[in-house]
Amino acid sequence: MRVLTTALVMVIGVAVETSCVNGFRNPFASDGSAQDTLAPIIKAYPREVNLGDTLDMMKNVSAVFHGDSVAVTCDASDLDYTVSGDYEVTYTATAVTGETSEKKVAIRVKNPERKVIYLTFDDGPSSQTEEILRVLRENDVQATFFVTAQYPRYYRYLAEAHEDGNVVAPHTYSHKFSIYESFEDYFKDLEKIQRIIEKYTGERSNVIRFPGGSSNHAFAHFNDDPDFMVKLCDEVQQRGYQYVDWNADSSDASGSNVPVTKLIKRACQLRGNEICMLLHDGPKKATTAAALPAIINFYKSQGYEFGTLTSPAYIFHHTVRPFSFAKKEPKAEKPKEVKKLRHASDSTKKNLKHLKPKQIDADIPMVGPTEKTEEKPAETPAAPAPQPETHEEI
Numbered sequence: 001m002r003v004l005t006t007a008l009v010m011v012i013g014v015a016v017e018t019s020c021v022n023g024f025r026n027p028f029a030s031d032g033s034a035q036d037t038l039a040p041i042i043k044a045y046p047r048e049v050n051l052g053d054t055l056d057m058m059k060n061v062s063a064v065f066h067g068d069s070v071a072v073t074c075d076a077s078d079l080d081y082t083v084s085g086d087y088e089v090t091y092t093a094t095a096v097t098g099e100t101s102e103k104k105v106a107i108r109v110k111n112p113e114r115k116v117i118y119l120t121f122d123d124g125p126s127s128q129t130e131e132i133l134r135v136l137r138e139n140d141v142q143a144t145f146f147v148t149a150q151y152p153r154y155y156r157y158l159a160e161a162h163e164d165g166n167v168v169a170p171h172t173y174s175h176k177f178s179i180y181e182s183f184e185d186y187f188k189d190l191e192k193i194q195r196i197i198e199k200y201t202g203e204r205s206n207v208i209r210f211p212g213g214s215s216n217h218a219f220a221h222f223n224d225d226p227d228f229m230v231k232l233c234d235e236v237q238q239r240g241y242q243y244v245d246w247n248a249d250s251s252d253a254s255g256s257n258v259p260v261t262k263l264i265k266r267a268c269q270l271r272g273n274e275i276c277m278l279l280h281d282g283p284k285k286a287t288t289a290a291a292l293p294a295i296i297n298f299y300k301s302q303g304y305e306f307g308t309l310t311s312p313a314y315i316f317h318h319t320v321r322p323f324s325f326a327k328k329e330p331k332a333e334k335p336k337e338v339k340k341l342r343h344a345s346d347s348t349k350k351n352l353k354h355l356k357p358k359q360i361d362a363d364i365p366m367v368g369p370t371e372k373t374e375e376k377p378a379e380t381p382a383a384p385a386p387q388p389e390t391h392e393e394i
């Protein structure tokens, strides 16, 4: 009888488990939290470590199954801290039901002595891509292109960039900040640009750059959740992507065809051994291509190699904090308008979705830090304070 009861409880238990699972195909809820699934959900992040140092492989790693924590193990047998390069470790978690999950995570062992610059071009392909590719080819260097679908007539350059050994990676399909209205909107837009990249290069990329960078405040025009970007940064990593910001800014987003001399001055400030440089590929960025030979020559003369962002283990992150809706506007920035829009009705917000970022920026003053305009030549190589991206032109 006891055996029968136990068997019955087990059957009922399984039935309950199964019914819990039905309807939850997506392992993540819309807010990024773990949902019920048939197997544990492992959270683990790409990491980087200096040559010779070691990592606590369980730091910030967790697994849950139906809301309960589950033990996680890590197989890091392929990781060699004495040889720089990109590695993969495997996390495993097993639920009480015996269901097992595996998650592969990229780890980069980097040589801090190695001088390397990553040139990154946002917003193309455009009328400028051909010239940028010509300069890169002529100087025998490669770059990373974070691309959009804004100028379809130039798609062919995606293939050309790829053939030259450049990395073609997603920026955004639409470059509308309304993609930050929800996870669904964001990932739908990401998938659309991935398909275009795949069509022209034969590959998808798991390295991405957010429109406006991860520290953008533009999302707040479309999303009331102050933590939305914090959650999105986490979500993209849980889905196997890595977002890349920058630690050096050529300042070419500060206007249309910013003077070449200014671009060179801003871009050629030494900022440590590992530089991720923000540049743009757009119809009003002809001076960026014109400044490129001098920028490349400068970094070559300083002994830098030119790298591309090929793995989720390349970590150039801005600090992303919850957005403060209560933050006071400087007087010059028309606080009344902002207040009105922040509390705008849903229909008003929907209408804003149709505006281009330029119009949005012009109509709605931004809260928080804006791009530094003051130029201070770096006297000694040092890690710079990351700057939010501005898109005045696009």
Ligand SMILES: [Zn+2]
Pocket (backbone or CB within 6 Å): 122, 123, 171, 175, 211, 212, 391
């Ligand atoms: Zn952009």
